[in-house]
Amino acid sequence: MEEVRGLVKALTKAEAPEAVADVLRALAKAPVTVPILHELKCGAVVSKLRKHENESVATEAKLLIKQWKGLAAAAGVPQTKAPAPAPKTHSFAVDDLGDPTRQAARKKLQATLGEDASDSDSFPAAEAVELALHRKWPNLQQPDQKRDYVAKLRQLSFNLKKNSELRSDVNSKRLTPEKLLELDADQLATREKQEERRKMAEYQHDARSLDWERKNRDRMDKSIGIDNSKTMYPCGKCKSTKVSNYEKQTRSGDEPMTQFFECADCGHRWRF
Numbered sequence: 265m266e267e268v269r270g271l272v273k274a275l276t277k278a279e280a281p282e283a284v285a286d287v288l289r290a291l292a293k294a295p296v297t298v299p300i301l302h303e304l305k306c307g308a309v310v311s312k313l314r315k316h317e318n319e320s321v322a323t324e325a326k327l328l329i330k331q332w333k334g335l336a337a338a339a340g341v342p343q344t345k346a347p348a349p350a351p352k353t354h355s356f357a358v359d360d361l362g363d364p365t366r367q368a369a370r371k372k373l374q375a376t377l378g379e380d381a382s383d384s385d386s387f388p389a390a391e392a393v394e395l396a397l398h399r400k401w402p403n404l405q406q407p408d409q410k411r412d413y414v415a416k417l418r419q420l421s422f423n424l425k426k427n428s429e430l431r432s433d434v435n436s437k438r439l440t441p442e443k444l445l446e447l448d449a450d451q452l453a454t455r456e457k458q459e460e461r462r463k464m465a466e467y468q469h470d471a472r473s474l475d476w477e478r479k480n481r482d483r484m485d486k487s488i489g490i491d492n493s494k495t496m497y498p499c500g501k502c503k504s505t506k507v508s509n510y511e512k513q514t515r516s517g518d519e520p521m522t523q524f525f526e527c528a529d530c531g532h533r534w535r536f
């Protein structure tokens with residue numbers, strides 16, 4: 265090691281090309297190892313000499329570098345550093361965002377959005393959605409802003425996880441982050457959920473309008489002398505015959521009307 269150190273020092277001090285070439289030849293015979301070469305930065309000093317105007321210096325330098333590279337290769341050191349494999353998920357430095365809540369939000373959004381999209385799609389999307397959240401609630405030091413930010417984040421990631429259409433709309437930018445933030449719970453829900461809710465609303469509307477229709481019909485029937493309180497269909501619960509009945513087209517037009525019955529005594533309702 266000391267011998268090599270001395271030679272490297274001599275190399276930097278030597279001025280005459282013949283002296284430089286001599287040192288290079290001496291280095292070629294010196295007992296070097298990769299760690300020694302590395303520590304003394306021999307490669308850096310010698311490789312500069314490969315372009316020396318003196319031909320023999322340049323040649324000796326080239327030979328020496330080749331020799332050392334062979335040494336390094338034999339020691340298992342790759343000659344050129346292979347590019348580091350791209351990380352599977354992007355990491356966000358806390359300093360980048362200035363707030364760990366925002367960093368956690370991006371990670372969470374990316375995990376959700378990345379469910380079936382490639383990382384390259386979900387990363388910018390996660391970033392854009394978080395930025396939109398940040399624009400809406402810029403000061404997370406304020407407890408109410410932080411509460412709203414976190415609540416929206418939870419709602420978004422919950423729905424994005426369940427709703428693959430929503431995910432793909434966000435990842436593909438068909439739905440902008442600003443529009444995403446405007447969606448209410450219904451709009452964020454999955455299509456099946458939306459259908460379920462729509463049916464429920466329809467059913468409730470139907471039930472209300474049937475009630476109204478029945479009352480109305482009873483009133484009209486009475487006004488023209490029809491008493492709906494007497495019926496051929498007695499109540500299945502209390503056997504009372506004070507049963508009102510009315511029909512309604514609930515299915516398609518070519519199917520029979522549905523008959524609705526209500527017992528005036530016990531309130532039991534049925535249909536057929």
Ligand SMILES: [Zn+2]
Pocket residue numbers: 499500501502503504527528529530531532
């Ligand atoms: Zn009854």
